[in-house]
Amino acid sequence: MSATIGNAPPPVEAPAGRRKARRKERRAKGNGRDGAVRAPKLRDLLFKDLRPSELPANFRQDLKQLYRFYLDEERRAQLAAMGRVRRAFKIVGWTLKSLLTKLSPGRRLALFASLVMLFLGRARLPIGDVTLTANLRVWAYVIVLLVLMLELKDKLLARDEIEIARQVQLALLPSRHPQPDGWSLWSFMRPANDVGADLVDYIELPEGRLGVVLGDVAGKGLGAALLTAKLQATLRALVPGCPSLSDLGAQMNDILHRDGIDNRFVTLFYVEMRPASGALRFVNAGHNPPFVLRAQATESLMASAIPLGMMAGTTYLEGDLKLEPGDLLVAYSDGLTEARDARDEEFGADRLKALLPGLRGLSAEQAVRVIIDEVNAFLGRERPHDDLSLVVLVRPGGTRPGVVPPPRVIPPPRPV
Numbered sequence: 352m353s354a355t356i357g358n359a360p361p362p363v364e365a366p367a368g369r370r371k372a373r374r375k376e377r378r379a380k381g382n383g384r385d386g387a388v389r390a391p392k393l394r395d396l397l398f399k400d401l402r403p404s405e406l407p408a409n410f411r412q413d414l415k416q417l418y419r420f421y422l423d424e425e426r427r428a429q430l431a432a433m434g435r436v437r438r439a440f441k442i443v444g445w446t447l448k449s450l451l452t453k454l455s456p457g458r459r460l461a462l463f464a465s466l467v468m469l470f471l472g473r474a475r476l477p478i479g480d481v482t483l484t485a486n487l488r489v490w491a492y493v494i495v496l497l498v499l500m501l502e503l504k505d506k507l508l509a510r511d512e513i514e515i516a517r518q519v520q521l522a523l524l525p526s527r528h529p530q531p532d533g534w535s536l537w538s539f540m541r542p543a544n545d546v547g548a549d550l551v552d553y554i555e556l557p558e559g560r561l562g563v564v565l566g567d568v569a570g571k572g573l574g575a576a577l578l579t580a581k582l583q584a585t586l587r588a589l590v591p592g593c594p595s596l597s598d599l600g601a602q603m604n605d606i607l608h609r610d611g612i613d614n615r616f617v618t619l620f621y622v623e624m625r626p627a628s629g630a631l632r633f634v635n636a637g638h639n640p641p642f643v644l645r646a647q648a649t650e651s652l653m654a655s656a657i658p659l660g661m662m663a664g665t666t667y668l669e670g671d672l673k674l675e676p677g678d679l680l681v682a683y684s685d686g687l688t689e690a691r692d693a694r695d696e697e698f699g700a701d702r703l704k705a706l707l708p709g710l711r712g713l714s715a716e717q718a719v720r721v722i723i724d725e726v727n728a729f730l731g732r733e734r735p736h737d738d739l740s741l742v743v744l745v746r747p748g749g750t751r752p753g754v755v756p757p758p759r760v761i762p763p764p765r766p767v
Contacts, residue, residue: 687741693733
């Protein structure tokens with residue numbers, strides 16, 4: 352006789368079955384460690400974010416950047432005048448020499464030794480009746496790998512510090528674009544590297560006045576970025592108390608010359624506006640001449656003196672300007688006009704001038720976007736080699752598209 356029990360216990364699982372179930376459970380839970388992160392597989396590391404169709408273009412771009420980094424303009428000019436065979440040998444020799452000079456002494460010696468070992472190949476050392484043979488190429492590869500690991504370590508450590516500096520620099524940039532009564536104002540700044548050496552800033556002054564700063568510190572990297580922060584702080588401290596922009600230029604020049612570093616100077620364009628008025632006053636200390644688009648002409652605001660910090664006692668002159676409704680002012684850094692495409696051709700001031708008539712009737716923000724889009728299209732896949740900054744100031748109203756005659760250059764203001 353058989354009986355069926357409704358609450359009978361489940362059948363006992365075999366020991367082997369229990370072990371297999373536990374292994375599956377551990378794998379599902381990360382081997383028993385909550386929140387454990389699995390190490391990626393080698394295949395995932397190698398092919399992460401890889402786009403095979405872009406590899407040839409990326410490789411050519413990397414080679415071009417190496418060529419520009421390790422060979423200066425003088426060397427590149429000499430290579431252009433050489434024959435193909437001689438040029439190939441010179442490129443290898445000069446690049447290797449430049450590479451060795453950029454390494455620390457110990458790593459420089461190690462890399463040179465590895466190259467010698469790579470050239471020798473196998474070495475035989477007779478000791479009595481025994482001859483020891485060593486494959487030096489294997490040790491050469493090991494030494495090169497060690498040097499690469501050390502350089503990568505230094506780069507990653509420096510990158511963490513530069514990232515902090517980048518966050519600080521971004522915090523110092525204007526968080527908004529003031530719009531004084533009767534004006535349309537917009538700016539743009541894009542560093543070529545993690546930190547930039549260009550300065551764009553707005554300084555709010557009494558009586559509703561607004562100062563706009565566009566500066567460019569010579570050089571690149573963290574040192575130039577630190578000088579940019581000093582430039583901003585000095586300007587913010589001096590501008591409210593300066594009776595004239597000539598005094599501002601003289602005081603800035605003396606401070607930067609006294610506290611500056613050799614071969615570090617600053618170009619500066621500072622313009623000050625009043626609300627509900629087209630009157631402007633400005634000072635240009637060695638900066639690229641800004642353009643002023645008017646109804647029937649395009650003007651250039653030439654610099655009145657050399658950049659700040661180059662020579663003590665330099666005189667800087669204040670200029671006056673009045674924008675009529677529909678006029679606009681475009682100030683820029685050399686990173687815009689010196690942007691280079693794949694053919695090593697510069698964007699140039701002439702190409703920027705040609706864009707100005709198409710900006711009529713646009714707001715400052717729209718004008719900035721048009722110019723930046725043109726520069727990006729010109730660059731293509733090329734990486735910018737310098738910081739790019741742009742400030743556009745528009746006096747809205749009363750403009751219609753038209754043909755603009757060739758640019759007219761306004762000479763720097765002269766002392767009374």
